[in-house]
Amino acid sequence: MAWMAWTWPTAAFFAVIAALLVIFTIFAIRYPETPRTGVLGIETTRGDRLFITLLGSAFINLAWLGLIGVAQPAALIVCLIYAAAVFRWV
Template identity: 70%
Template sequence: MSTATQFAPRRANWTLITLTVVLLLGAALAFLIWATPVRDGAKAWTDPMIRGGWMAWTFPVALFFWCIASLLVTFTILAIRFPETPRKGFLQIETTRGDRLFITLLGSAFICLIWLFFLGTPVWWALVLCPFYAAAVFRWV
């Protein structure tokens, strides 16, 4: 038996990997929704999830961190499955998908902060602007 056939690399089953990741992230989200406190028969979205905890772990805070974790997992899988070379965009700096994700997250935070400074709460309309900003960053930066 030759060493070439003995150590032939196995092809990854990307459908199974993707399905597993989607199921795990979906289960984590379902757990967060399940763990949200209930008051008077309805979900109390802004009540603390951990009574007496050192941080205000409300559902919106937990959902924010779930979204960040989901993005990081997704972009890690994309980087492994579809490696890319850096490209130059509008800013004339070489960026990869991860760089553009970081620029998007940072810019979205500033959009929300500027919205809060000039217009106050609620921030929902600023969050509506963020996907358009993200699309522009991924297209032109």
């Protein structure tokens, strides 16, 4: 990884994303689900909700950096609340 100039937080971020994809794949195989319709009015599965959560979290973190600065631990809390809401109601 030295040739890419990665830092440990960057590597940890991508490792968590890879782990989430593996876990959700195992869930999809072991516990198949039917799509459900939430507040957006579209049918979503666990994978769709994960994608919506990751995309929304990226925008939350970008907005946080632009408006507040580098204190990202509080943005993580906002992202976790957002993720819980997406998986509950979307």
